[in-house]
Amino acid sequence: MVHSVEFVFDADTEAAIRGIWDGLREADIPSQAPASRPHTTLAVAQHIDAAVETVLLPVIDRFPLPCRLGATLIFGRTAGVLGRLLLPSPEILDVHAHVYRSCVPLMAPGPMPHTEPGHWTPHVTLARRISPAKLSAALRIAGRPAEITGKITGLRRWDGDRRTERLIG
Numbered sequence: 379m380v381h382s383v384e385f386v387f388d389a390d391t392e393a394a395i396r397g398i399w400d401g402l403r404e405a406d407i408p409s410q411a412p413a414s415r416p417h418t419t420l421a422v423a424q425h426i427d428a429a430v431e432t433v434l435l436p437v438i439d440r441f442p443l444p445c446r447l448g449a450t451l452i453f454g455r456t457a458g459v460l461g462r463l464l465l466p467s468p469e470i471l472d473v474h475a476h477v478y479r480s481c482v483p484l485m486a487p488g489p490m491p492h493t494e495p496g497h498w499t500p501h502v503t504l505a506r507r508i509s510p511a512k513l514s515a516a517l518r519i520a521g522r523p524a525e526i527t528g529k530i531t532g533l534r535r536w537d538g539d540r541r542t543e544r545l546i547g
Contacts (some may be wrong), residue, residue, distance in 0.1 A: 391528030
């Protein structure tokens with residue numbers, strides 16, 4: 379399993395994302411619900427030492443950050459991953475870069491490259507393994523509302539081995 383450091387959102391933003399998850403599930407499209415909490419991954423590796431929670435404490439003062447979830451995205455070639463873009467404001471990009479650099483020394487064997495600054499596509503995952511036959515319906519559901527305005531309220535560390543989350547700060 380993997381470990382990650384992630385943005386978490388305010389209750390209204392989470393509710394809007396969960397509403398999309400519910401719509402997907404009702405359309406028999408495998409959404410992230412209820413197994414996950416809405417989040418955006420900033421750094422990910424096979425292992426991130428728990429010391430990251432202390433190392434990242436100085437960044438907590440930067441929250442809350444305003445955010446907007448915009449366009450619907452599809453990652454992959456066949457059975458894809460569906461998400462919504464977290465519009466990358468300068469503040470969000472700056473926090474991401476700080477978190478990433480802070481995490482690297484605590485990652486083993488090292489970071490996964492898709493979260494490196496300059497290669498990161500900030501998003502919230504809505505569904506995985508969408509069959510081509512269900513893609514049109516999934517896009518229709520995932521794209522409403524066209525924009526979600528909210529707040530990033532902080533960071534969490536996800537331990538995929540134990541399937542636990544710990545809020546940082």
